[in-house]
Amino acid sequence: MQPVARPLGLVLVPPAQLTASYSALSYIRGAVVSPVCISAAVFASCVGVGLAGVVGALGAFFVVAVLVAASTRYGFVRRHLDREAQTRLRCARESRRVRLLRPAGPVRIQQYLELRSLVEETERTDPPESARFELQELLEHFSMLANTHQRCLDALRLAGSHDLPASLPIDPKRSKRRREIQARRMRHREACLARIERLAEEIEAVDELIRLIAQRIACPTEDIDMDREVDRRLNELDELDDALLQLSA
Structure with a gap:
């Protein structure tokens, strides 16, 4: 059997920036291999070939x-490289998520697409809160759970567990070794069914958590105290009326 998936746990700590630990050399390497630099280098090389050969x-x-x-010294260039990263x-x-979800079928993929749309909308609405609750990590967890759930279903189908009886009949014509193997298969089927049910509950729990x-x-x-x-x-109107009365008196 495969190891049992650990229960969902959240660590409400904002993740570090992707390029927070980047050095100047890292920025230079990212700039040199960027599509803009490659395009400019190819164009300049073509011009150079026409003017002075190799x-x-x-x-x-x-x-x-x-x-x-040299342009990586400027802040706007580094911000652009950060966004590319x-x-x-x-x-x-x-x-990676789509690869994990593909065996689970179109229904599970559609469920993931709905959750991803919610996460993207939430990130646009309030990026700090989205980072605090680690919504991208929840999507990762959803994909892994869905993949494990489908693998358990495939294991049942490939092993032909549906052909096993609900209980082990006593048949003296069968050998003791065969009865032992069949009993082991039945125990494995029950354990696999229990795990499938538990994984399905965890998948729905992640779905409901993201929606919440x-x-x-x-x-x-923020509520406005209209009263x-x-x-x-x-x-203020009363004060204004009193002032007008005093002036007219």
Whole structure:
């Protein structure tokens, strides 16, 4: 049997920035391999080939690389590289989740797409709260649970557990070894069914938790005390009326 999945646990600590520990060399490496730098280097190399042959192409490529590396000193360039790193990480995580969910079928994928839309909307509404509750990690957990759940279902189907009887009949014609193996299969089937039920509950729990967090963040928490505001304005009107009466007296 596969190891039992651990229960869901949340650590409400904001994750560190993706590029917080980046050094200057890391920024230079990211800038040099960026699509913008590669495109500019190819264009400059083509121009260099036309003007001075191979030497011109190498020189143009070197000049572009130096200029791009020098540009990483500026803050807006580093912010752009940070955004690119975040995008690459997000795409890699999304690809990994889809690979895990693909065997589970279209229904589970559709459920994941709904949860992902909620997470993206929540991140746009309140990024600090989204990071605090680690919604991306919850999506990771959902994908792993769905994949494990489907693997358990496949294990039952491949092993032909549906052909086993509900209880072990006493048949003296069967050998003792065969009865022992059949009893082991029945125990494994019961354990697998119990795990499938537990995984299904955990999947739905993660679904409801993500929806709860999205609902909580979407609902504004700041209430306006309209009674106090109305009373304040009425008092101002009374003061204004009193002042007008005093002036007219």
